Amino acid sequence: MSDNESSDAESIDSDTELQRAFASGHLKPGLNVEVAPKLYINNVAAMKHKLEEFKQHLEWIERLDLTNDPTQTPGGNQATEEQGDSVADDDFKREMKFYRQAQDTALEGIAKLHKLNIKTRRPEDYFAEMAKSDDHMKKVREKLLERQLAMERSEKAKKLRDLRKYGRKVQQDVLQKRQKEKKEMLDAVKKFRKGQKDKLEFLNSLKSNGMKQKPRQKKGDRKHVPNKRRDFKNKKFGFGGQKKRGKYNSSGSSADMRKTFSIAVNQKQQGKKKGKNYKHKPSRPGKAKRQKMKNRKR
Template sequence: MASDSDNEMENSMEEDIDSDLDDVELQKAFKEGRLKPGLNIEQKSKRPLINNKEALTAKYAEIYLDLPWVERLDCTNTPLLVNEADLPTKDDETLADNDFKREMLFYRQAQATVLEAIPRLKAENLATKRPDDYYAQMAKSDEHMKRIREYLVNRKSDIEKREKLRKLREQRLYGKKVQQEVLLKRQEDKTKLLKTMKKVRKGKIQKKIIITNLVLSISI
């Protein structure tokens, strides 16, 4: 039996032979001018587009159900264009390049469908509006709706709690700010009062000196 080293040697020799063959093929292609500058990637052939109208028409006839329009409620119409502003203005502009105009055409087409379908439904004596006393069966069970209601109530209470805490924090911050402003105002008032008292005291001393000088001058 061959050892693992012999198998590895045979595999490496086969890989070298394959790479040499690839190099030979590349050199041959380069000489023939089939290689172009840049990356040479093998291009897969695209699948041809097939538009077999006969097969599509036959399949449509096979699956078509001859039902009255009331059972199908299909409408095929063009958009209801109010003005030319809904259409592309430039020759090279398409609806794929303008989201607003594309959505507007969808809206106009829905309008045209309503204008066509409502009269036909009324002609068939079919109601187009929900009665005032109409009650539909709930898709969710009462237990499920109860859990949803509890979840919504809990979420609402959590939001209210967070809002209250936020307001309390704001009030505390505002209270601290007001307290600091009051302390600063008191400090300023105290400083002004001390300055005023110093000025008054200084004025009294000056008055005493003037009076003393007058008395001395008179006595002399």
Template structure:
């Protein structure tokens, strides 16, 4: 190796010396006026093609060896006949000389049918030489890569899959958080709107602008139906919200209004009539039919100072 480096160095120095020598000669010729325009012209030399036929034949003869077919396993076949086109009476496929090399479909079909012909000829020859053409059921081919290498690949694939799953999970969580935040904002806005509506209803009730107390029901208020164009539910007949609120607060004491109204029977019944009571001559009043009146404010004050 050391000797090779020395030789390369010597060659390099020699080339540099030759370049310097020719450069000096050109400079001297230019100074003497020997170089003139048009003297130096690049001329393309005709390329010489070596067609050594005898040498090529000798090389082919060296390659050829008289070996049995089992050792060579080479076959040269023309493409198989297109049975489908023959059965359907279509035009036969073009031969090798008529094949258009630029047509991808024709070229690939030619290769395909040529492989078919080779298989049809090779299988009987292989069976004749007792060469198995099918893999046995208990055949295990040695892998091109070791188990350790495959384990590394497997671990790497599993790690990539786990990273992708984590990424997808994080993405879903972010979307859920965004959706949850959006829903939360909508709920807060809805509560604020309900609170605002309730406060305005309370103010209207306090000012006497309305006598409805539906805002006190809160969550018991009837929900509106979905916004799919459905009609509102028809409220059932019954007591108003004010009546319900009073019933809830004071209880149910029975009917009060109209209790002292006269009826036909009570109008005709005079058994309970008392003249003294009717004309104010007796009853709850004091002697002489006079009512005990409350003393005035000044009299009460004097009575209080006396005591």
């Protein structure tokens, strides 16, 4: 139903009410309907009769009902405390009145229970059966743990998303900064080539920051730094490199004349006896001669 239809229905209802009031003679000038005053009925006898109908005459232990007034404060008078509407308007006083009334009721009820020999305290070894079974509580606990883990996962995922966003933002800022610096450097180089600039500013900034370019070393000046792993293996197993041409003279050994060169040894004639008791070692016979000697022995 639209707003126009609802307003039309309300106007029709008000018109019918006015027509009824006009017919009954209750319509006053100005289209005002006179409303009869409401009658408040306080039939005490009828209310007591109804109370006796549904009232159950049971013992107090079955009903446990008490009607008490608030306990008096130390040194106070109940009649003077309840004068006027100050208690109803003041929240603190009203709550204190409720508290003192409950206190008086509890004290009276405990005294009545003790007279009836009913214990009001549980023994120390009292075992109360739970309203829910262990299986049900186990399911509840598992559900709570599952919900807690789901919340932790969602929080962790949220933090990771935030970190990724922050990382991407930082990366974009760094890339933009590099591109800006590169563009500025290229523009400065172009202007320097065209003669619009005398000096390049980024070179001066590098020199001021101490970032000087290292001079290149010549090929002969470079020192070979041995690998530690290779040194350890060489110490353990020996040098396993090239074996041939190992006795070739080097530039250092060829130029050194102090250790290997001796005039006395080099001036001796070849074939000359070395001493008095020197005996020439006989040469080995040839193959044919050795064969003949072998046949003779047989």
